[in-house]
Amino acid sequence: MDFVHLHLHTEYSLLDSMVKIKDLANTVAAHGMKAVAMTDHGNMYGTFKFYKAMKAISVKPIIGCEIYLRNETGTSRKNNHLTLLVKDEEGYANLSKLITTAFVTGKGIGKPRITKELLFNNCKGLICLSGCLSAEIPRLILQANEDKVIKTIMEYRDAFGEENFYLELQDEGLKEQKIVTSKLIELSKKFGLPCVATNDVHYLKREDAPVHEVLVQVGRGGKGFKPGTYSYGSDQYYFRSAEEMFTIFKDVPESLMNTMKIAEMCEFDFDTSHSHMPLFPLPDDKSSTDVLRKKVWEGIHKRYAESRKDVKERVEYELKVICDMGYADYFLIVADMANYAKTHNILIGPGRGSATGSIVSYALGITDVEPLKYGLIFERFLNRERVSMPDIDIDIEDTKRQEIIDYMRQKYGEGNVAQIITFGTMASRAVIRDVGRVLGVDYALVDRIAKTIPFGFSLSDSLNIRGIRKAYDSNGLVRQMIDYSLRLEGLPRHVSVHAAGVVISDKPLVNYFPLAKSGNDVITQFPMDDLEELGMLKMDFLGLRTLTVIHETLTHLNEDITQLYSIPLNDTKTFDMIARGDTVGIFQLESEGMKRLLRNMKPHSIEDIITALSLHRPGPMESGAVDTYINRRTGREPVNYPHPSLESVLKETYGVMVYQEQVMQVANRLAGFSLGEADILRRAMAKKKVKVMAKQHDKFIEECVKNGTGKDVAEKIFEQISAFAGYGFNKCHGAGYAHITYWGSYLKAHHPLEFMASLLTSVMGNTDKLKIYIREVERMGFHVLPPDVNKSEEKFIPETGKGIRFGLLGIKGVGGNLVDKIMMERKREDFKNVTHLFLRIGDHSLNQKSIESLIWAGAFDSLVPNRKAMITFLPDLLQLSRSQRRASQQSSLFANSGTEDMLLKKIDSYDEFFDRDYEERKEREHIGVVFPKERNMKRQEGIEFRCSTFEEVKALAKRLKRSPNGKRVRIVFEGYELTLPFRYEIYK
Template sequence: DLDDPARVLRSNPETYFKSPEEMYRLFPGREEAVERTLEIAEKCALILQDTGVHLPGFPIPELYRNADEYLERLVMEGLRERIPGAGEDVFTRAHYELDVIKRMKFSGYFLVVWDIVHAAKERGIPVGPGRGSAAGSLVCYALGITSINPMENGLLFERLLNPERVSMPDIDVDFCDERRQEVIEYVIDKYGKDNVCQIITFGRMAARAVVRDVGRVLKIPYGDVDKLAKMIPGPGVTLSKALSTVPELKERYEQDPNVRKLIDLSLSLEGLARHASTHAAGIVITPTRLLDHVPLYRTNKGEVTTQYEMKILEEIGILKIDILGLKTLSHVDKTLRLVAEHEGIDIAMEEIPLDDPKTFELLQKGQTIAVFQLESAGMRDLLKKIAPTTFGDVTAVNALYRPGPLGSDMVSDFIERKHGRKRISYEHPKLEPILRETYGVILYQEQVMQIANDLAGFTLGQADILRRAMGKKKAAVMEKQRERFIEGAVGNGIPKKKARTIFDLMAFFSGYGFNKSHSAAYAMVSMQTAYLKAHHPQAFMAAALTSDMSDTNRLVVLIDECRSLGIVLHAPDINSGGVEFGLSNGEITYGLAAIKNVGVQAVRSIVERREEGGPFKSLFDLCDRIDLRLVNRRVIENLIQSGALDSLPGNRAQKMATLERILTEAQKRQGARDRGQTFLDLLGSAGVSGEIPLEDVPEWDESLRLHKEKESLGFY
C-alpha cells in the first residue's frame, strides 16, 4: 500500500548499469551502435550562457537607423498629438524616459507593445487605458499604450523602469475579452507560429489541499482529515504558519502520532507543483525559433506552452507580454454602440470627462452596480462615506478598498480628514505637496518614493529601491536605508528627530501602500463606466445584461438594478427580442440567448428567419420557417416555458401539448423543401395553410407556470 513506507518495491534483475560485454551480448550484430553510445553522450553537452535580453526583431522603416531612433520619432509625434502645446517639462520628462529605455536596450520592447496596441485599435478592438506600472510612463502615454497622462496625475516612470537596477519591463494590456484571441492571432501572424506561444503555470500544493491529498493516501478517514484541513486559515497561509498560530492544530500535532505523520509529510510536499496549466494572459515572443530559447510543452488541449514559468522567462531575458481580456471593455463597447444606434450620439471612450458632476452624484449615492471595480456592497458603502468629488478621490477609493487599509484606521482617517471633521496635518511642510491629494495620509507607494526624493535627496530610482526594501521588511536592508534617509533629510535642513519620525511613518504605511499607477488607470475605467451609467442608463444596463447573459445569478442582480432605476425591461418575446439585450423606445428588450438551453446560434438563426419573412404568426409558423437542424425541440420548449412565445396564439400549456405534432409536420415539410418538392406536394393532412390547431388544454396553474419560467430564465 502507498501508506506503507516499508512496502517492497517491484524489483527487476536488469536494473543496473551493464558492462560493454553485456551490451554486446544483448545487441548482437549492432556492435557499431553500442560503440557510438559514448559518442552520443559526449555530444550531449549543454552550456548555459547569460546572453542578455532576447527581443524579437521589430521591422524598422528605412528612414530610421535603428529602434531607438524610430521610438523617439513615434513618441515625439504622439506627444504633440496627445498634449497640444506641451511645455518644456513634458519633453524633458519624455527625453529622460527615452534615455533610460535606450540605455537598457528596451526600445524594441516598447515598439513591440506599441505595434500590438496600434493594430488592435486599427481593427476596432477596444483597448484599456492601462494597468500596472506602465500607466506611470509618459512614453507609453505618447505611444497610445496607455490613456492616462502620468504628469497630470503624479505617476512615476521609475515604477516601470528603474535606472538604478536593470530588469525587464512588464507592460500588461487589457483588451476586449471577446476579441482577445484576435490580438494573439495578430502577434502569431507577425512574428511566426514558431516564435510565439503561451506560458505554462503550475498549480501548487497549498496547505489545505496537501493535507487532504496526504490524508487520502494514508487512508485516514475523510472526516478526520477535513477537520484538520479546516483548522488552517484561508488562502495564502502556509502549514507551518498555521501550526504556530492555531492552538488546536498545534495540540493535535503534538498529541496524536497519526496527525504528526500526516502533517510532517504534508510539510515536505507543500509548495510542490501539483498540475500544469496555461497562464491566463501571458505570451512570449522570441527572435528565433522558440526551441532555440526555451523548452516547450504540449497541453492536453494541444496548446503549446513554455516549460519555464513566467519568473524564469524574465530571468533569461525572454520578452513576455500579458494580453489580458477585460469583460468591462466589451460592456463599454456594447454600450457605446447602443448609444450611437438609439440616441444618435457618438462617444469615444477616451473622451469621456473625468470631472462630470452627474457621475460624481451617482458615485456618492453608491449606485454602482455594474460599474467597474466599484460594485461590491462594501465598496458602495465606502463610496457613500467618502463621497468622491474628484478623480483623485476615485483613485484613492480603489487603493483604500483592500484588506490592509480596511483593517486599520487608515480608511476612517482618510474620510474624517476629507470631510473636515479631523484636522489635516503634516509632519513637515515639505510633505504637504506630496500628501495634499490624500488629505495627509500616505496611501500610495509613489508617495513614499516622492518623500525620499524631496526630503532626503534620493533619486527616484533609489527611492524605488527603498520602497521595495520597506515592502519586504528586511531588517538589515531597512536599517541601512533608514540611516541613509535620515542623513539626507538632515542635509536638507530637517531635524534628525523629525527625520526619524517621517521614516517610521513611511515604513508603517508602506505595508498598506498601493501602486498609484494601477489605481489611477483602473479609476479611469471606473469613471468611464459610471459616466455611461449616469448619462445613458438604459444602454448601459442593456449592455451589462448582454455581457453577463450566461450567468443567471448575475442577471438577477442586474434586473433588480434596472427595476430600482425605473428602467423598463420587457419579458422575452420571439417577435421583438434579438440575440442580445437591446433597446426599443428607451426600454430594454430581452436577449433571447439569455434563456437557458437556447444558445446564440439557435437565436441567430431564428432572428434571421424573422427578418426575412416578418413576424412569426403562430407556433407552427415558427417551427415551419426556422431551421430545425439548428433549433431543436429543447430550444423551443425553453422558449415556451420562458414566455418568449406568449405573443403567439394559445397558452403555454397548449403549445407544449401540441409541440410534438407540430415538429413532426414541420420536419416533413422542411425535408420535402430540401428535396425540391413543389407546394402541392407539401399539402397533407394539415390542410393548405399547413397550420395545425393547438390542443384544447387549460393553462398551467400559476405555481407550475412560475416553476417552469424559473427553469428557463433562472428567476420568476
C-alpha cells in the same frame, strides 16, 4: 561510494510524483550527491526551476525527460517510455523540439508522444537509457522475443551511438524487473553494451508510499484506498541512498560507475545573460531609436496643442533613459499593438500599472492618461538604478483578446508568440476533497471540513480551527485524510493558460524551451517567472470584462470607441451617482465597503476616484488610514504633515500616505535621493528586504540630517514610510483604472438602459451576477423583459421606453447555432405562430434539449402561453420540421398546411397546465430568475383580475365567455392564483 540519480520524477509529473523540487534539493544536499537528473513524464514543465534549485546548492542539474514513444500502429493508447538526458546545447534543442512535437501534433490519442523515426532523426546531443518496464525493450524481453529485443537494441545503439546508449537496470522489488535486469546484463556482456543502474523515484522516503498511492488514485479518479496495495507494485519508488543502490547492484558495479560517467558527459547550462526580445520591423536605413523619437514627438504634438517646457523636458529625459537602456524596440512593439487595437475597433484600457506614469507611453498611444496632470512618476516604471525589463501591461476587452494575440503572431511569426502556462495546484480545500474521496471518508463530513477552511488559508493554518481540530483529534480516518492532505497540498494538479501572459521572441520559441498545447492554444511549458529570467519578452494582455461592457454600450448608442476620449471628466450627474454609492456594475466600485467609502468621501474628481481605489484595500483599512483620511477631508480632524517640507507631497491626500509614489517623493524631498534611488528604497521596504533596508536606512538618516532634518524626526519618518510601503498603492495604476471606472459611471448615469443591457450580457451564464444586476435594473426604475423568440436578440438589448429584453444566449442549454438561425429567419419576418417557426428553422438547427430550454425560459410564451402544451407536442413539432425538409428535398408540390393547422389547433386547445411552482422552478433553472407574474400575463396577451371577495369571483365568472380568439385569464384571490384553461371574451 558515488552514485547519481538519473531517473527521477518531480512534482511536475502531475498527479504521479510527490517530489517537490525544493525538498529534492534538500535531500540531494543531505546525501552529498554531486549531480541529479530530472526526467518527468512526457514534459519539461519544471526544468528551469529544477535547474535553478540545483545550481543554488552547487549540484549539477541534468536535464532530461521520460518521453512517450508511439507504438508501431499509432492507433492505441499504449505507448512506450524512454529515458532521455541532455548532454549539451544541441541535445537540449533536440529534446525541446521532440517534446514540443509530442504536445502539439502527437497528442491525438492519450499521452503526448512521438514516433521512433522522429526521435532517431533528432537525437544528437542526447543520452538514451533503455527505460523502465513500460519501455519498448523491457516489454519485448517479457514477451520472450529475443530476436526482436536484439534488433531493437541495435536500432537504438545505431541511432544514438555506442557512447550515448545505455541499458537501464531497475529494481523496485518487482519480479518483472528482475527478469528484465537479468536479460539486460546478459545482453550487455554479449554485445559489449554499457548498462546503468537507476532508481525510478516518485517520492523521497519509503514511508511516503501510501501517500503517493493516494496521489496516484486522485489522478485516476479512484475511490476506496486499500492500505498496503500499490498501483506501481511496491513501496520502493523512493529516493535511495548511494549505499542502498550499491547493495542492490553489487554484482554489476559498472552500472553504478556509469551514473558518474553519464553525469560528467552532461554539460548543459541555460543562458540567462541575453535578451531575446524581437526587433521591431523597420526600413533598412532607420534605427529603432530614431523611429521611436519621431513617433513620440508626433504623438506629443497631437496630445498637446501648445508647446510646454515641462512636457519637453520630461519627454527628453524619458527618451534618454529608454534608449540608453536599450528598450526602443520594446516601446515600438507595444505602441504598434496598441495602434492596431485602436484602428480595428478594439477597446484597450487607458493605462495599467506603472507604465501609466510614462509620457512616452502617453505620446505613443499606449496609455491615455496624462501623467503630468496627475503627478505620476516615470521612475516608478523605469529607472537606471533598477536594471530590469520595463513591464507594460495592457487591458483589452475580454472578447477581443485573442484577436490581439493573432495579430502579434502574424507580425512576429507564428512560432515566435505563445500564451504562457500556469498550474492549478492542490490547494487546501481541493486536496481535502480529493484525498477524502480516495480514502472513502463520508462525503458530508469531507464537505463540511473543506467548507470550514477559510479561502486563502493553508491546511496547516486551518488545523486550529475548532471544527477541524475536533474532527482531527476524534476521528482516525479524518486524521489520516488531513495528514495525507498536508503532504500533498501545493502540488501542481493541472495545466491551464495564464489569464494575461503572452511571450514574444526574436526566434521560434522552441529554440529556447518546449511548448505544449491547451485546447487550440499553443502555450509555453515554462511558467512566467522562468521566462523572464531566460530573457524573454513577456507581455500581459488582460481581458477585462468591463471594457467589453463599455464597448457594447457604445455600440447600442451607435458610437465608436473614440467617443470615450471626449467624455467630460467633470460631469456632475456622474459624480452625484458615484457619491450616492449607486455603483452596482461599475468597475472597482461594486463592493459594499467601497460604496460606504464613496458615500463618506463624496468624490467630485478623477483624483478622488484614484484615492478611493487606493484606500479601499486591506492595508489602509487595517492601519486606520481610511478613517484618518475621511476625518481630515471632512474637516473633523486637522491636517498635519510629518515635516513641513512634505506638505506639497501629501497635500492632495490630507497628510495621509496613500500612494507608493509618495514614499519615493518623501525620500527625494527629505533625503535628496534621486527618484530612481527612492524607488529602490520603496521596493526594499515593500518586499521586506532586510539587508537592503538596513543600508538604505543609514543612508536616508544621514542625508536627512545633512539637509537639516533632526535625526529623531528622520527616524520617525523612515519608520512611517517603512510601515506604509508594504501596502501603498501604485498611483499610476490607480489613475488608469480610475478612468475606466469613470467611463462606466458616465455611461450608467447618462445611458442606463444601454449600459445595463451590456452589463447583463457580460454575465450571461453567471446566475448570481445576473440576479444582482436584474435587481439593479428594477431599482433604477426599468424592467428586464422576458425572453421571446420574436423579440429577443442573442444578447440583452435595450427596448426604448420598455426596458431590457432578455438575450437568448443567456438561456442555459441554448446553443449559438439555433439562436443564429432564429435571428436569420426573423430578419425576413416575425414568426406568426409556433408551427411557422418550426417549419422555417429546419430540423438541422433544432434539437429537443435546446427547444425545451427555450420553452422553460418562456421564450415561446408569446406564441403558445401554455408551456405544458409546448412540451407535450414538441415531438410533433420536431416531426413537422423533419417532414418539411424531406418534402423540400423531394421537390414536393404538396404543402404541410393541413398538418400544420391541425397541430396548431391541438396545441391551442390543450387544456392541461403545469403547476405554477413547477414552472417557476424550471424557469429559474434555465435563466436564473423568475419574471413577475403580472408581466407574464402581459406577454401572454392575457389579463389578470384581483378579487377581494368571493362575490367578485362569481360576478367575474358570469362575464367570461369561452372563445378561441379570446384572452388568457388569471384570477388572484386571497393569495391564490388560478390561470383558467382556454381563452375567453370578457363582457362588461
